[in-house]
Amino acid sequence: MLTKAYDATAAVLAEVTDWSAPSPCAGWTVRDVANHLVDAMCTFAAAVDGGQGEYRGEDLPGAYREAADRCLAVFEDPAVLAASHPFPPGPTPGSVIARISLSESLVHGWDVARGAGVAYRPAPEVVDAVREFTAGPPPEEGMFAPPVVPSSDDPMTVLLAHLGRKA
Template sequence: MNPAADLGSLRTAGEVTSRIVAGIGADQWDAPTPCSEWNVRMLLNHVVAGNLLAAAVLGGVEFPAPEERARLGQVDRLGTDPLAATRQSVDDLVKAFEQPRVLEHVHPSPVGQVPGAALVHLRTTELLVHGWDLARATGQPADYPDALVEQELAFTKANVGRARTGPGGPFGASQPVAEDAPALDRLAALLGRSVASR
């Protein structure tokens, strides 16, 4: 692993996701998303909350129990400026990962204890897949660099089996997808999205 490159990937994923957020229309915040339990605003709130929680944990805050995480997930993190909130959450997350020795230590996460270097990939993948969700929900392209998506697809394929999938897990059960589909569609399908319809 190349820590500097991995943090660069996280930044890039955050920048593209922010561009998608900037393109959300005023009448689209209540629109449904591929995550059936969330509309557009709720989904983005989940992403921002996840970034902020990861940053806090990397800074030494105790990882909350599932019930507390569920409660915290209901707190509005977007305020009146969802784009600014998104960008700030990515900035906070990157800065947290840049702290000395953070990438070498093991940290708690929704999928269990993971090294900091692996947590970078988990958060990058979260931005990619939920960016795909937001783009699908609002009729926008999700223009993440192909090399970045292929990198995270390979990481996820190698590691997703270590986390629970399906009902109750952090990821949905993998869905069918064409082998020649775009890498982002293949990543989305691996993590439970139906990519057949556009």
């Protein structure tokens, strides 16, 4: 599923023409969200492989693909998924870090697509997996916006509403 999620978001980033467009994330441009996503992906991989945890540069589609490939490489090992790794707020199983990566890629892929006016086509099974991972009470205040009422029963719209985004 990571491959499907990463590929869908990479396709969005490759189509962006206006990086300065506002994103659905208050006060952030499409570039800001993309930079955050690349940094997050590098952080996920660094938690496991000990490498660089941040990226800054101009080639965001290339940097995202590089970070996604790095995540795929580290998370393909079942031992990595079973082991705990240094990650805020404390040692975290690799399987949880991989699921967070899946969620970040999906949701921020949507943020970039929405802000840039680009079509986003995530795999339904990725949406379902992230919905399952984020199910239950909304995350602590401050992590996401308060939940909103979904505008439809589409699974992606329901997920976004749970995370405080209006689709």
